[in-house]
Amino acid sequence: MQITFWGAARTVTGSCFLLEHEGHKFLVDCGMFQGNKALKQRNYSDFPFNPAEIDFVLLTHAHIDHSGLLPKLCKHGFKGNIWATEGTVDLCSVMLPDSAHIQESEVEQKNRRLLRAGQPTIEPIYTMEDAAKTLTLFKGIKYHQLVKPAENIEVVFYDAGHILGSSVIQIKYTEAGHEQIVVFSGDLGRYEHYILHDPDNIEKADYLVMESTYGIRFHEEEKSKEDLAKIINDTFKRGGNVIIPAFAVDRCQDIIMHLNSLVEAGLMKQGSIYVDSPLSVKATDIFCDHPEYFDEDTKALAEKYGTCPLKTKNIIFSETTEDSIALNKVKSGAIIISASGMADAGRIKHHLRHNLWRPESTVLFVGYQAEGTLGRRLVNGEKIVRIHGEEIDVKAQIVALDGYSAHGDQTEMLKWLSNIKEKPQNIFLVHGEESAMGQFAEIISQKTGIATLIPEMGESYKLNDLAHFVEKQKLAIDESGDMMELYLDINQQISQMMRAKEWQKLFDIKEFLHKIS
Ligand SMILES: [Zn+2]
Numbered sequence: 001m002q003i004t005f006w007g008a009a010r011t012v013t014g015s016c017f018l019l020e021h022e023g024h025k026f027l028v029d030c031g032m033f034q035g036n037k038a039l040k041q042r043n044y045s046d047f048p049f050n051p052a053e054i055d056f057v058l059l060t061h062a063h064i065d066h067s068g069l070l071p072k073l074c075k076h077g078f079k080g081n082i083w084a085t086e087g088t089v090d091l092c093s094v095m096l097p098d099s100a101h102i103q104e105s106e107v108e109q110k111n112r113r114l115l116r117a118g119q120p121t122i123e124p125i126y127t128m129e130d131a132a133k134t135l136t137l138f139k140g141i142k143y144h145q146l147v148k149p150a151e152n153i154e155v156v157f158y159d160a161g162h163i164l165g166s167s168v169i170q171i172k173y174t175e176a177g178h179e180q181i182v183v184f185s186g187d188l189g190r191y192e193h194y195i196l197h198d199p200d201n202i203e204k205a206d207y208l209v210m211e212s213t214y215g216i217r218f219h220e221e222e223k224s225k226e227d228l229a230k231i232i233n234d235t236f237k238r239g240g241n242v243i244i245p246a247f248a249v250d251r252c253q254d255i256i257m258h259l260n261s262l263v264e265a266g267l268m269k270q271g272s273i274y275v276d277s278p279l280s281v282k283a284t285d286i287f288c289d290h291p292e293y294f295d296e297d298t299k300a301l302a303e304k305y306g307t308c309p310l311k312t313k314n315i316i317f318s319e320t321t322e323d324s325i326a327l328n329k330v331k332s333g334a335i336i337i338s339a340s341g342m343a344d345a346g347r348i349k350h351h352l353r354h355n356l357w358r359p360e361s362t363v364l365f366v367g368y369q370a371e372g373t374l375g376r377r378l379v380n381g382e383k384i385v386r387i388h389g390e391e392i393d394v395k396a397q398i399v400a401l402d403g404y405s406a407h408g409d410q411t412e413m414l415k416w417l418s419n420i421k422e423k424p425q426n427i428f429l430v431h432g433e434e435s436a437m438g439q440f441a442e443i444i445s446q447k448t449g450i451a452t453l454i455p456e457m458g459e460s461y462k463l464n465d466l467a468h469f470v471e472k473q474k475l476a477i478d479e480s481g482d483m484m485e486l487y488l489d490i491n492q493q494i495s496q497m498m499r500a501k502e503w504q505k506l507f508d509i510k511e512f513l514h515k516i517s
C-alpha cells in the first residue's frame with residue numbers, strides 16, 4: 001500500500017489522501033482548502049492525480065474541508081462510489097449543493113470585478129449540477145458494517161464522535177501475505193459531549209493517519225451554565241443582541257442544546273433564539289431524522305419532550321430571506337445563531353455588519369477560527385474590519401468560548417490513542433497548524449514510543465513493515481485564474497494608500513519588493 005498526502009498536510013484543511021494497492025487507487029476524503037487566499041487558490045488547481053483513475057472514495061464525514069472537492073472530482077471524470085455513513089450521506093445532500101451555490105456566486109462576483117478590470121474571467125470550481133451528480137454516487141452504510149469496495153480491501157467505519165455520522169475509517173488489506181491495517185482518525189470528537197456518542201475504541205492499527213487540530217491545546221472547561229447565562233443576560237441588559245457564528249452542522253445543534261438547557265433551568269432571561277441559516281435549518285432536520293446517533297442523555301431528552309430536543313418551542317427557525325432581513329431590524333433581546341462558523345461567508349456577515357459597531361451587542365465565537373478568516377481577525381482583536389466592502393468599527397464585545405469545540409483536545413486525542421489495543425508502528429500527523437504539529441508529534445513519541453511523521457503536501461510513503469518515504473511530488477498551482485484577483489486586491493490596497501497619502505507604507509512596500517525580487 002502506498003499513501004500520498006494531497007491535503008491537510010501541515011495545514012488544517014483540504015483533507016485528501018491517495019491510496020494505491022495492487023492496481024487499485026482510492027481516496028480517503030476529498031476536502032476543500034479553507035483559510036487564506038493562497039490556500040483557497042489550491043481549490044482551483046488541477047488535481048495532482050487523474051480523477052477518472054480513482055476507483056472509489058471513503059469519506060470520513062460531511063464537513064467541507066473533507067468533502068468539499070468531491071463535486072470537482074466528479075466534474076473531472078470520477079465515476080466510482082463514495083462510501084460514507086448514512087448520516088454523512090444525508091448531510092452531504094444539503095452541504096454539497098450549498099457549497100456549489102457558494103462557488104457559483106463567489107465566482108460571479110469575482111468575474112464582475114475581473115471584467116471591469118479588462119481581465120479574463122474564471123470558471124467556478126464546480127456547479128450545482130456537479131454537486132447533484134456527485135450525490136448519485138454515494139453509498140450509505142452503518143457503523144461497524146464490513147464493506148468490500150474492492151478485491152482484497154475491507155473497510156469498517158467507526159464512530160468518531162465529532163459530528164453526526166463522522167467516522168474513523170479502518171482499512172484492512174494484505175501485503176506480501178500479511179494482513180495490514182491502516183486507520184484514518186478523520187476528525188476526532190469529544191468524550192462526554194453533547195448529542196453524540198464518545199469516539200469508538202479501535203482494536204488495532206499498523207499505521208495511523210491522525211488529525212491534530214488541538215494537538216497542543218487543552219479545552220477550557222466549558223463555561224458553566226451560569227457564566228454563559230451572564231454573558232447573554234448582560235448583553236440584553238445593555239440593549240444589544242448576541243450574535244453566534246456557528247458551523248451549520250454540529251456547532252449550531254450543540255449551541256441549541258446549550259441554550260435550551262439555560263432556558264429550562266430558568267437561568268436565561270427569555271429572549272428569542274433564532275437560527276438564521278438555511279443550511280443550519282436543514283442540518284437540524286437531518287439530526288432529528290437520525291436519533292440512532294444520539295447518546296443516552298439526548299435520547300432521554302427526546303423522550304421527555306416527546307419531540308426532537310433540537311426543535312423545542314424556544315427556538316425560532318428563520319427560513320426565508322425576508323425572515324433574515326427582518327432580524328436586522330431587531331435591536332435588542334435576540335440571540336442569532338448563523339453560519340458560516342468562521343464568519344467569512346453567509347448570512348452571519350449581515351448580522352455582524354448590523355451589530356459589530358454596537359457596544360451593546362456581543363459576538364460569541366464557539367468554534368475553531370482558521371487563520372485568515374474574519375472570525376480569526378475579530379478574535380485577535382482587530383478594531384476595524386471590512387464586510388461587504390464596507391469598513392466597520394468593532395465596538396461589540398467579542399467573546400471566544402473554546403470549550404464548545406467538536407474536536408478533542410490533546411488529552412482526549414491521547415486518550416483515544418491509548419485506547420487502541422494493538423498500537424500502530426507509525427503515526428502520520430495531519431490536519432493541524434504547522435507551528436503546533438512538531439510539538440504534538442514529540443509528545444506522542446514520548447508518551448507512546450511510536451514513530452510519528454509529519455508529511456508534507458505531495459509526499460508518498462510505502463506502508464510495509466515501517467512507513468518508507470518514497471518521493472515528494474510538486475503540486476502545480478494554477479496561476480491563471482484566481483491569482484488575478486490577488487493582483488487586483490494588491491492594486492486596490494496600494495491605490496487606497498495613495499489616496500490616503502500613506503507615503504511611509506508605500507516606501508516600505510517598495511523596499512520589500514526590492515528585497516524579494
Ligand atoms: Zn470536521
Ligand SMILES: [Zn+2]
Pocket residue numbers: 012063065066187431
Ligand atoms: Zn476537518
